[in-house]
Amino acid sequence: METLSLSSRPARSSAGPVSGAVYVLDHTESPAKPAAKIKPRPLPEVIEHDRAIMRDLVLGAFLGAQHFREDDGKFVGQYTTENTREAFPAHLEALRECPAEGGDHVGRLPAAYVASLAKGTTRVIASETRPKKKASIPLGPLAFQDAHVVRAVAGLPPELQHWIRYAYADSKVWDDEAGAVAALWARHEPTLGKIQAKTLQKVRSLAHLAVQDVKRAANCGKVLHQPARLQQLLGVTVANWDKHWAGRWQALRETLLELDREALTALCKAMRGYGFVLLDRGL
Numbered sequence: 001m002e003t004l005s006l007s008s009r010p011a012r013s014s015a016g017p018v019s020g021a022v023y024v025l026d027h028t029e030s031p032a033k034p035a036a037k038i039k040p041r042p043l044p045e046v047i048e049h050d051r052a053i054m055r056d057l058v059l060g061a062f063l064g065a066q067h068f069r070e071d072d073g074k075f076v077g078q079y080t081t082e083n084t085r086e087a088f089p090a091h092l093e094a095l096r097e098c099p100a101e102g103g104d105h106v107g108r109l110p111a112a113y114v115a116s117l118a119k120g121t122t123r124v125i126a127s128e129t130r131p132k133k134k135a136s137i138p139l140g141p142l143a144f145q146d147a148h149v150v151r152a153v154a155g156l157p158p159e160l161q162h163w164i165r166y167a168y169a170d171s172k173v174w175d176d177e178a179g180a181v182a183a184l185w186a187r188h189e190p191t192l193g194k195i196q197a198k199t200l201q202k203v204r205s206l207a208h209l210a211v212q213d214v215k216r217a218a219n220c221g222k223v224l225h226q227p228a229r230l231q232q233l234l235g236v237t238v239a240n241w242d243k244h245w246a247g248r249w250q251a252l253r254e255t256l257l258e259l260d261r262e263a264l265t266a267l268c269k270a271m272r273g274y275g276f277v278l279l280d281r282g283l
Contacts, residue, residue: 043272051264055168055218057276058267060142061149062169064281145276152270159183160263167215167260180211188255202234203248209233210252218260 097108153164162179165171185207192203209225216224230249231241 046265046268050268051261053278054264054267054271056278057145057149057271058153058164058168060279060281061146061153062165062171064142064146142277142279148274149271149276152267155270156263156266159186159259160266163259164263164267166211167218177211181208183259184211184252184256187259188252191251191255203252206230206234206245206249206252210249210256214253214256214260 153161153169156164159179159182162176162183165173166176166180171177185204188207192200195203209230213224216222227241227246227249230245231238234241234245236245
């Protein structure tokens with residue numbers, strides 16, 4: 001007996017002799033080839049241009065105006081009597097006629113009295129008495145994108161949230177400003193080494209000023225606290241500032257700039273794959 005296989009030539013079986021040619025269809029499947037491993041495509045690194053885009057998105061989401069139209073359906077239709085303005089005076093004389101009982105004499109009623117009776121029955125046509133139907137909450141074209149950006153910011157670690165909201169969302173909440181200062185100090189304090197308690201207190205006070213200064217520089221490109229003003233606040237001489245405090249001030253700013261890059265990079269990764277739109281929103 002011969003066996004027909006879908007993957008090979010006819011093969012003879014070990015069964016006994018059978019009269020005539022007998023064929024049996026073998027359903028044995030050939031072993032499947034192992035699937036080729038697909039290497040995941042490496043994600044592009046976040047560059048400075050991407051961080052600048054994230055900065056613009058945050059500014060627009062928190063501070064941008066929503067450009068929606070509110071003029072349609074805002075007012076009630078104007079009241080008009082144009083179609084009946086001349087109708088009543090034309091029939092006033094006819095309405096004044098009042099036939100007397102028991103005779104053919106026709107009297108006439110006062111015009112003011114007839115007009116007062118007709119006021120309640122005069123047909124008045126108005127273009128519309130109710131506002132046109134409209135959405136209860138008008139949304140701008142970027143409302144859903146802004147909401148997505150706000151949710152992405154809310155999903156970041158707390159120290160990054162505080163900095164982004166304070167620096168780019170112009171948050172007036174004290175928790176955001178204090179949280180940004182605390183995040184800066186937590187990163188910068190281990191790099192100070194062993195210093196006196198009085199000096200440590202002054203550096204801690206500079207951390208708050210550094211947060212304000214970097215925020216101003218990131219949004220306006222201007223320095224908020226000049227070295228002369230810082231020297232005056234610390235109560236040190238020019239020589240002492242140049243020798244000790246200028247480097248400490250610059251180190252604080254560099255630590256905060258690193259925190260800024262980390263926050264915008266994390267936001268860029270959270271927004272990856274979302275098709276956002278960039279528009280000039282006058283910020």
